[in-house]
Amino acid sequence: MRTATIPKVTRQRTGFSPWNAVRSSFNFLRGNWLFTLGLSLLLALFLFGAIGSMMVDPDRSEMGAVPLNLPPSWDNPLGTEGFGRDLYTLMVLGIPNTFKIGLLAGGVGVLIGVVIGLMAGYYRGFADVAFSSLADVMLVIPALAILITVSAYVRSMTVELMALIVGLLAWPLPARVVRAQTLSLRERLFVQVARLSGQSDLEILFVQILPNLLSYLAAAFVGSVSSGILAAVGLEVLGLGPQLVPTVGRTLYQAFSRSAMGRGMWWWWGPPVVILAIIFAGLFLMSISLDKYANPRLKGAERG
């Protein structure tokens, strides 16, 4: 007769210990291969840009630093463009800028969206109606059109300013979802208990309701970063981006306005396209795998 062996269970401590966070993140990465793949792509590209920026000579990204219009060679791994700049240097310096803009814009968008969504969903009333209508309108009006109007008047655009402007237009989508979630969560028992036990409204919002939204917020952040980079590069391609620092989009803009494609200078427009493709592919993979968190309403709909 075999006695049942009790498997040795490692006691896991609950709570927000850092080791716990590391372990659950690791498990998450292991379970979601698409996410890990996307994240790795982005990290690899970012490291390439960050480390490369330290190793490369920034003077080569100034106009006239190198001979014009040379195809790739040993001296210029990605060739040079029509203004006499080394393309490799441009790309390497531009990549961290793109990430910076994306993260800033995405962060600003989600932050504002969460605050507005929480307030609107919890307090209801006139503020709710006002903000919801505004959010709906902002979703209808093409964001790029507004961005263009604003950017056209900015004398000198910096990376931070552009991220701010882009982020300011990104809040409606997270705000809507957070508001809907807050609306349903505030009726739940634990919120009512918290209210009865005297917790202040702000505490309820940030200590009770917000933690339940964390999974959505992660997905929303990725989505926001994605649309932030999309809008930012869109502006750069129109020539409205930061003028004083190298960016990937601006290179594309200059390549296009100098007919690089028609002149057969594939090395001018090619690398920006490839870099952007990698960035978007990575973000896409990440948001696909986070999709079940990004659409909270669809929970439980997987049975068919």
Next chain:
Amino acid sequence: MRGVDVRYFLKRLGMFVFVVFVATSVNFFIPRMAPGNPIGAITSRMAQASAGIENGEAMFEAYRERFGLNKPLYVQYFTYLRNTLRLDLGYSLSAYPAGVWEIIRPSIAWTLGLVTISVIITFVLGVIAGALLAWKHTPALVKMFIPVTMIFAALPYYLLALLLLFALAYTSKIFPMSGAYDSRMTPGFTLVFWRDVAYHAVLPALSIILSSLGFWALNMRGLMVNTIGEDYMLLAEAKGLKKARILWWYAVRNAIPSQLTQLAITLGHVVSGAILVEIIFAYPGLGYMLYMAITNSDYTVIQGITFILSVSVGLAVLIVDLLYPRLDPRVNYVTENSG
């Protein structure tokens, strides 16, 4: 039922009016908030341009009257609102004395055509693809083929446009590289002209379609999975209806309304993307005009185009929203809050 419909209709109409109002206000306040007094720059540019034209001074004075530039701010605001609603959008700065509306008007048709056709094709293909993906009787081969198109969904429209431009226009010369029609042709309502237009529209439309398709198909698939789980689907199968009929006439038909609301929400995004696509293909629509205006710092044209774009999308959303109750009789006005 009639009484309820009126509330929904009014609410939707109110939203459209609000969109127009916000679009106009943005156009009014942003230049005035920018550092460096762009309004002064605009008027002085006009004054300079009118110096070289007969009756230029009189025109400039008339312009100042019409837009009330010498009056206090709130008067200017209401005058601006009124003028914009009458489509009096002022003069172009770089093509003075051409009016903004005169310049923009021909481009509207091109953008409208491109976006409408692309959206319709994407929607139809997306519905079909999503339905096939969700249905259990679809052959596995078809199911594997569809996600391949989703690879393109990662890329924004303009990247795809560049790639298509390079692959299909520049290197292989299958499609033209730019324009809406051959420059040697005279526009007219002839079959030859329309064929040329279609030929030139393929690549721009394809950029939009291929890039949006993945999202739509996935969305539709999600909705279908929901719908297929419903009880009436089980009943339909038990009744012995033909499988194809169950799929299309029952499942798809019930999933389409939600898909349509999604469409309304993303329409602004589609138009934003279409702007850049037009620029890449030098397609003479609003996007290309916008690009030219930016290059020339033609602020009034920029504002005019922004206004037209916002109003157009708002109108399209209004139309979709008004069609919605006809497609889904369960909806009256209840689903407003859940979005």
